[in-house]
Amino acid sequence: MTPAIETEGLTKRYDEEIAVEDLSIAIEPGSVYGFLGPNGAGKTTTMRMLTTLTRPTEGSARVAGVSIENRDELTPHIGYLPDEPPLYDELTGREQLTYITGLRDLPEGEARKRMNDLFERFDLVEGADKRIDSYSTGMRKKLGIMQAVIHRPRVVFLDEPTTGLDPRAARTMRDTIAELAAQEMTILLSTHILPVVDELADAVGVIHDGRLVAEGAPEQLKRRAETGEQRSLEDAFLDITHEAPGAEVPDP
Incomplete structure (x- = not known):
């Protein structure tokens, strides 16, 4: 099976600073991949390279079977929710999505139906025709993921999707x-809310100082330290990022 996301030696340097170094991963189609790491570890830089917003210094990557060098060919197959969603404050929520569906060349009738379904799904019907500059952080985050998935991409990149959401909205986001x-979409999920990853992820990669230092199923990472205790993913994450890079997760 061809990976939905595959990188080989992906590297990004800014002058002498290494943001991401020699990243090689393969993510199966239709899976949720939790991408964990401390602040500044290289998670957002990786996402920006995989969505063609930042060019790598070295290495290569393919997303949905398309090289990240082919931006025009790749864009229709991906959706991206950055930590701060790119929204136009002077527009209403409905106008924002209408603009996005126009860029995606969705037929008007289909675009309207998808918009209405998403406004209902995210409990944003009352805010659909209000200006975005009146939106709360949670409302902006909801609209951000709506515009990331409205064209039904094959691969979705979510950078801290539950930040700023109240418990009900966070539950909706996880669902x-x-x-x-x-629906066979592949999700690359970066978040500091580790229970979200524990609940949703099929596999987890931990990046630290720009390098992938551990990878495996959540249960594998929990068993990393042979303590005989019931461990959480948070415990495992703290141990892994405290250790020297390059350690491996034991086989199940």
């Missing part, structure tokens, strides 16, 4: 991620 994966 939505699970539903997208059930």
Whole structure:
């Protein structure tokens, strides 16, 4: 099976500073991949390279079977929700999505139906015709993921999707991620909310100082330290990022 996301030696340097170094991963189609790491570890830089927003210094990558060098060919197959969603404050939520569906060349009738479904799904019907500059952080995050998935991409990149959401909205976001994966979308999920990754991820990669230092199923990472105790993914993450880079997760 061809990976939905595959990188080989992906590297990004800014002058003498290494943001991402020699990253090689392969993510299966229809899976949720939790991408973990401390602040400044290289998660966002990796996402920006995989979505063609930043050019790598070295290495290569393919997303949905398309090289990241082919931006025009790749863009229709991906969706991206950055930590700060790119929204036009002077537009209403509906106008924002209408603009996005126009860029995606969705037929007007289909675009309207998808918009209405998403406004309902994210409990944003009352805010659909309000200006975005009146939106709360949570409302902006909801609109951000709506515009990331409205064209039903094959691969979705989510950078801190639950940040700023109240518990009900965060639950909706988690349910939505699970539903997208059930529809054979592939999700690369970066978040500091480790229970979200524990609940949703099929596999987890931990990046530290720009290098992938551990990879495996959540249960594998939890068993990393042979303590005999019931461990959480948070415990495993803290141990892994405290250790020297390059350690491997034991086989199940």
